[in-house]
Amino acid sequence: MNAVIIGSGNIATHLAKTLYTAGHTISQVYSRTLANAQALANVVNSDCINDLSKILLDADLYILSVSDSAIPEITNNLNKNIKGIIVHTSGATDMNILDEFENYGVVYPPQSINKDIDTDLNLIPFAIEANTFKNEEMLLQLIKTIASKSFYCNSNQRLALHLSAVIANNFSNALFQISKDILDNANLDFELLKPIILETAIKVQNHLPETTQTGPARRADYNIIDKHLQFLSQFPEESKIYQILTDFIIKRYHK
Template sequence: MEIVFIGSGNIASHLAKAFHANGNIIRQIYSRTLAHAQTLARDVNAAPTDSLKHLVPDADLYIIAVADDAIPSVIRQLPKTLKGIVVHTSGATSLDILQEFQHFGVIYPPQSINKHIDTDFSKISFGVEANTEENLRLLFNTLKSIAPKTFACNSQQRLALHVAAVIANNFSNALFQMAYDILQHEQLDFELLKPIILETAHKVQYHPPYETQTGPARRGDYKVIDKHLEFLSQQPEERKIYQLLTDFIIKRYQK
């Protein structure tokens, strides 16, 4: 398959290299900054460009791998006569944003990807969506060659997956930082929490999170909860978050 990448950042870098290693031809790499396009293009034997008007018109697949807020601008500049399937990689952007093209779809990985850190696509699930069954089949088979856990989904499922990924990844990381700050304030090392963090992550690999919930809110231990809230009385934002999550857990397990 001949592929054009529109973008040279985190996901574009990993996908381009994976597809190239799997025998696909990477025709072009586009970036607003030519030097960035050139860097990735050298790795995958592709032609670099900083002009969307100069994209080859006859590739099999065009992958828009840019920030969500840049997708509409890129689409406006793309020739609508592109012959291949045009896809974006966003979890929260509509499939219909691409409807001016004849063939279009979405390939979305619910994963935080950094081009400077190795990524094993064999462990990542890609949600695939397309405007026709034939395009879905082509995208599914193309992705499955590098990411065996690829699955078909609709827009609502993809958005749900994106929301869930933000909660599980971004929100949990923010809570890790909150815990880090609390410990630092008392001259305690964050290393003390790493075993329980790893244990929690390990348990949800094998059990539904509902079954593995522990803690004072799960037990309905209001004396401990009150002590925690008093401890956080000088940190109103952290106290509010603690109270909201505590209330959420209590209501969930009182049903």
């Protein structure tokens, strides 16, 4: 299988490297910035380009891995005579943005990936969707060569997956920052929380979140909750977040 990589960022880099390591050919790497395309192309023994009109038309797969906002512009400027399967890697962009092409789909990893950090794609469940059953089968079998947990997922399911990933990953990280700010204000080190953060992450690997919920809201301990809210009076925005999450937990477990 030979592929063209359109993009040189985090997901593009990991997919290109992993496909190449698995024995697939990376024919071209495109980036608006030629130096970025060159850097990735050097790693996967590929040609680099920064002109969409120079993209080959006979590859088997075209991976469009750019920011969501850049997908429409790139798509509009790609040659519509591409016969291979063209896919984007977005969790929130509808597959049909590619419907001017004959064969198209989505390969979405619900994972925060950094191109400078080693990541085993075989541990990530890629969501696969395509415009035909044949293309879906081809994509699934291909991606399973590098990510064995890959699965079929329609656009609505993918959006739900992306939203859930944002809540579980991005929102939890924002809560870590709030915790750090509170500790910093009290001249305490964020390192003190790392054991409990790790313990929570480990628990959810083997148990449902609803069975591992603890804390004053889970117990409906209003005395402690009031003390927390009094303390948070110096942090108005954080206090609102605490109150919303506390109310959610109480309503869920104390109907």
